Amino acid sequence: MTEAVHTGMAANILNYVFPNDLHVHWSLMIVLYPYITGIIAGAFIVSSLYHVFKVQDLKPVSRYSLLFALAFLACATWPLLNHLGHPERNWEMLITPNPTSAMAGFGYIYSLYAILLIFEVLFIYRPTMVALKAQSTGKLKTLYNILTFGSEDLSPRSIALDKKIIAFLAAVGIPMACILHGYVGFIFGAVKARPLWSSPLMPVIFLLSASVSGIAGVIFSYVLIQKYKGRPVDSKCVITLSKFLWGAFIICFTFEMLEIFQHSYLKTHHWDMIHGLLWGPLKTSFWRMQVGICSLIPLFLLGILIIFKVREKAFVFFATIASGLLLLQVLLMRWNVVIGGQLMSRSSRGFTTFHPAFFEKEGILPAILIMAAPLVILWLLGKIMPMWEDNQPSTEPTTRT
Amino acid sequence: MQSYNTHVKRIVLLLAIMALVGYGAKKVLTPSTFGEYGHYRGAAIEKEANRPLKHMTNYSCKSCHAFEWEIHEYGKHKTISCEFCHGPYANHVKDGKYVGRLPVKKGLEIKTLCIRCHNKEIKARPKDVIKTIKMPDHLKSQHVREDHICNQCHHVHAPLRYINRAKKVLGLLTGKEAGNEGR
Amino acid sequence: MKDVKAAINKDRREFVKKVLRGSIAGSLFLVLPMGGEGSIQIPEQIPGIRGKEYDMSKQRFAFIVDITRCIGCGSCCVADKREYDVPDGHYRTWVERYIKDFDDNVYVDCPNGGLDGYQKPRTDIPGKIRDTFFVPKLCNMCERPSCVQVCPVGATFKTPDGFVLIDKDYCVGCAYCIQACPYSARFLNPKTKTADKCTWCYHRVRKGLLPVCVHVCPAKARKFGDLNDPESEVSKILASPEVITVLKPDMGNHPALYYKGLRREVV
Numbered sequence: 001m002t003e004a005v006h007t008g009m010a011a012n013i014l015n016y017v018f019p020n021d022l023h024v025h026w027s028l029m030i031v032l033y034p035y036i037t038g039i040i041a042g043a044f045i046v047s048s049l050y051h052v053f054k055v056q057d058l059k060p061v062s063r064y065s066l067l068f069a070l071a072f073l074a075c076a077t078w079p080l081l082n083h084l085g086h087p088e089r090n091w092e093m094l095i096t097p098n099p100t101s102a103m104a105g106f107g108y109i110y111s112l113y114a115i116l117l118i119f120e121v122l123f124i125y126r127p128t129m130v131a132l133k134a135q136s137t138g139k140l141k142t143l144y145n146i147l148t149f150g151s152e153d154l155s156p157r158s159i160a161l162d163k164k165i166i167a168f169l170a171a172v173g174i175p176m177a178c179i180l181h182g183y184v185g186f187i188f189g190a191v192k193a194r195p196l197w198s199s200p201l202m203p204v205i206f207l208l209s210a211s212v213s214g215i216a217g218v219i220f221s222y223v224l225i226q227k228y229k230g231r232p233v234d235s236k237c238v239i240t241l242s243k244f245l246w247g248a249f250i251i252c253f254t255f256e257m258l259e260i261f262q263h264s265y266l267k268t269h270h271w272d273m274i275h276g277l278l279w280g281p282l283k284t285s286f287w288r289m290q291v292g293i294c295s296l297i298p299l300f301l302l303g304i305l306i307i308f309k310v311r312e313k314a315f316v317f318f319a320t321i322a323s324g325l326l327l328l329q330v331l332l333m334r335w336n337v338v339i340g341g342q343l344m345s346r347s348s349r350g351f352t353t354f355h356p357a358f359f360e361k362e363g364i365l366p367a368i369l370i371m372a373a374p375l376v377i378l379w380l381l382g383k384i385m386p387m388w389e390d391n392q393p394s395t396e397p398t399t400r401t
Numbered sequence: 402m403q404s405y406n407t408h409v410k411r412i413v414l415l416l417a418i419m420a421l422v423g424y425g426a427k428k429v430l431t432p433s434t435f436g437e438y439g440h441y442r443g444a445a446i447e448k449e450a451n452r453p454l455k456h457m458t459n460y461s462c463k464s465c466h467a468f469e470w471e472i473h474e475y476g477k478h479k480t481i482s483c484e485f486c487h488g489p490y491a492n493h494v495k496d497g498k499y500v501g502r503l504p505v506k507k508g509l510e511i512k513t514l515c516i517r518c519h520n521k522e523i524k525a526r527p528k529d530v531i532k533t534i535k536m537p538d539h540l541k542s543q544h545v546r547e548d549h550i551c552n553q554c555h556h557v558h559a560p561l562r563y564i565n566r567a568k569k570v571l572g573l574l575t576g577k578e579a580g581n582e583g584r
Numbered sequence: 585m586k587d588v589k590a591a592i593n594k595d596r597r598e599f600v601k602k603v604l605r606g607s608i609a610g611s612l613f614l615v616l617p618m619g620g621e622g623s624i625q626i627p628e629q630i631p632g633i634r635g636k637e638y639d640m641s642k643q644r645f646a647f648i649v650d651i652t653r654c655i656g657c658g659s660c661c662v663a664d665k666r667e668y669d670v671p672d673g674h675y676r677t678w679v680e681r682y683i684k685d686f687d688d689n690v691y692v693d694c695p696n697g698g699l700d701g702y703q704k705p706r707t708d709i710p711g712k713i714r715d716t717f718f719v720p721k722l723c724n725m726c727e728r729p730s731c732v733q734v735c736p737v738g739a740t741f742k743t744p745d746g747f748v749l750i751d752k753d754y755c756v757g758c759a760y761c762i763q764a765c766p767y768s769a770r771f772l773n774p775k776t777k778t779a780d781k782c783t784w785c786y787h788r789v790r791k792g793l794l795p796v797c798v799h800v801c802p803a804k805a806r807k808f809g810d811l812n813d814p815e816s817e818v819s820k821i822l823a824s825p826e827v828i829t830v831l832k833p834d835m836g837n838h839p840a841l842y843y844k845g846l847r848r849e850v851v
Binding site: 016018019020021022023025026080083084085086087089090092093096097098100101102103104106187190191192193194342345346347348349 | 673674675678680690691692693694696697721730732733734735736737738739754755756757758759760762763764765766767768769770771772776777778835851
């Protein structure tokens, strides 16, 4: 293939896409799926930093980040179910999972992770919920009774047992979160027919970007919620989270660029297509948006905040902006990988196009609804389980808003 | 009756019940022929094997259309399937009963159909496989009007049938071709 | 044939069903019932399939596409679309046209998958044309199929007789197999909402008939046959010193679809 194809000049005559490659089968829903599981894994890691690694600065968000993960976990399968041609057959994934399929394990890994996360939340909240049960009546009381498994024992012995179980679950949860999301990366990395995906770096990049999106999601939503509620933001917590965010993102971004550099240096026959893709259909969404605006700006912004002495208020303000940009960065990365990989025809001679419609089954509106759902669920969870350390029922029983 | 670990016991019990129900569901819901040959439903093979046929072979036309079949079978077009030009057998006969008329190409449709294969402009066609012609040069060189349809000279089922017969009458056929009865 | 006639008279409807299922073993003819008493006997196109129990574990089939013979008429594509009611815009088989100029530029096109044939020459090629040819494509029936490897539920599988098929009643429609196929032979059928692809006309082969694309090919560019039969055309071609190759050998899928006279530009 000559260089002419990349200039666009000759693209219309050299551009040949296999007839079955004109359709992009993995659409917006499959962009959201790794995004959501990434946020789950990342937010869980935040809570584990406190529960396992005893990073005391993160105490204010230790409970919130778990609920944040749980809310997204509740919706992780929605984009998949909406994507399936036969969602009513989803149980087959659990009944007859194909041992050689990278996708078949998802049902089991996801279910195990869900069980782990739910029980960690229940154990952490047990003392709180026992107190809330005493204050509530009717259906709410029954709910708390179920969620505490009918136990009201808050004796030191019982609490000590809970603490051990929590530590165990949080510790097991870290490799589980890594498996959950590294595995999602492997679903893509294992597809040898798609040169942009098939790379052993794919699970690593997915895992690192999962941490980035989870930490960024916690910072961004924590600051916004506190501002909205008119409560003080714990700037020490935000600073510590930002340091972790910066560190995770430096490694993540390095691997992302390394992947491209490796392709560009090897210059195999795949490079012509990857080059054509990144400087063609993905030029805006990859170079300008993902790399330019959403990676370099937060990278330098966080660096300046962390290295130089910045007033705490300014730190929180700019860290929130950087977090917002990084949330967008990860979403763009999912888009560029999932959609970008499919834009390259396996003819090695051309690119197809993809423009999601607003109202279609896997269009923009369902995507917005699916992304909004975890926020609604989080709000509902907050009604039952107080998210913040400062409004636990023991100190202030009436703040269940 | 409540002890410090009541809730833990209950949780373990719940998980055990869930695991049992899951295992039971897997046993009950796994399709019966699953795993017969491999990690799939064995019955799916027979289902695919029993897919109803839509196309048959040229022999399926013989008993009713013996005359056309005979011309086609011994002509230059014998490798062309009846069903390509006329449509699949299943649209014509089902369970031994006539169910519908198959199309017969007429007029310009015939020309389009001929040109689909015989157009010399498409250079990719190997010469030893197919004889190609250029329109309207072919009509000019044969000294016929340019609005002639191919089947005015060529029998669609055996394209050289009339031509070779005419050549024979005029004594232009030699050797092997002459013995061919001009099919 | 006496017992066949008796069977027809006994329970005509049941007989017709059996015939269409191809389940009358022992008969060398595929018998089509006709109006009245008559019946048509269709001879085998693949010798050795009928007349005995079909043992899946003992079959070896190969498909050979002869690039040097394809005339790009698109008969195969038309027959395939009719046999399977393939929805518009999706292709179980297609025919590509390659044009190569003296500067080694390669121009490929495949308007409507070749369904309308190639009726007009390309006029948008600036250089002098060196070589031009057609390449039919279909399922490669890999020895090591990527689609089967990735299917999460076991809805696509390789049969003991070497066919990669899809269980349409079990497929969840996740499209992972479509991503994994290096040959883009698969698509998501919008009618059934399941994966779909070429089956090498498994239902015809089991009845001793050639895949419909092979049957309708006027140029004999598509060949299908039994590798257990040393007299079959495919056996002879594969045993000959002809240049035989497969698509994308570096993918490691080991296709059972061979190409004769394939040029290096073809992917």
